[in-house]
Amino acid sequence: MNPKILVIGATGTIGKTVCELLKAEKANFTALVRNEEKAQNFVSKGINTVIGDLSDVNSLRKAMEGVDKLFLLSVTSPDLPKLQANAAIIAKEKGIKHIVKISVRGASVEANFNIGRFHGQTEKEIQKLGIPYTFLQPHSFMQNLFFDRQNIVDQNAIYSTMGNGKIPMIDTRDIAAFAVKALMNSGHENKSYILTGPEAISYQDIAEELSRALNRNIKYISQTPEEGYKTMMSSGMPEWLVDDMTGLNKIYGANQAAEVSPAVQQILGRKPIQLKEFIKDYKKNFE
DSSP: OOOEEEEETTTSHHHHHHHHHHHHTTOEEEEEESSHHHHHHHHTTTOOEEEOOTTOHHHHHHHTTTOOEEEEOOOOSTTHHHHHHHHHHHHHHTTOOEEEEEOOTTOOTTOSSHHHHHHHHHHHHHHHHTOOEEEEEEOOBGGGGGGGHHHHHHHSEEEESOTTOOBOOBOHHHHHHHHHHHHHSSSOTTEEEEEOOSSOBOHHHHHHHHHHHHTSOOEEEEOOHHHHHHHHHHTTOOHHHHHHHHHHHHHHHTTSSOOOOSHHHHHHSSOOOOHHHHHHHTGGGTO
């Protein structure tokens, strides 16, 4: 049997890789996209698409016709619980047998940060509906370092309020590979997995690895929480997200989120991608 899979969130960093991997597996899947322009990018690569939006339940009904499994990912915002609940409710209505959802480490309706609560509410809704699920709860992404590109290029510096704290950042390519395993193989139903990289790393470690790869000195500049807050607010980040990142960085700086999960290696049969590999693969982004 080759189950039909609908990929929601196909145009994002993780979703694009999920589609590439599913295509390589010759899976029967369709990517949900918002408009014809986005659809053309996938069609040109031989990927089936359907136009739809999480805010439009009728488009979801059409997209989920004949679908067996659902990959669920959307932009994190205060609207996430409502939008992903729309997908879950229609999935239940259409008899979908499995949802693989990208969540976040620490997701819970009682989480002490907004992102955790948003995803926790959606997880609870899916469980309440009784749809078999796999919740992938990754730690901070290595790809988030792309947001530091301008400082690395212009100032040879990288900033953080984490002090000397360490966290096991994960490459989004490993998250996508794990999601595809869960979609293509049985045995992952009604399970939650915390996903991390292979080791806990500090921003000093990141600066040193960048320095080696770029063959120039990249400085790590530690900011106070107040300095970091002002920097994030001035960049245009929404206040709720700035509050989240300020609080999480305090936890990270105290090494209270440094545990490494074995899940990626157990399921993929290899070690997670290391920071050194990530920087080597994306070196041009930082030159």
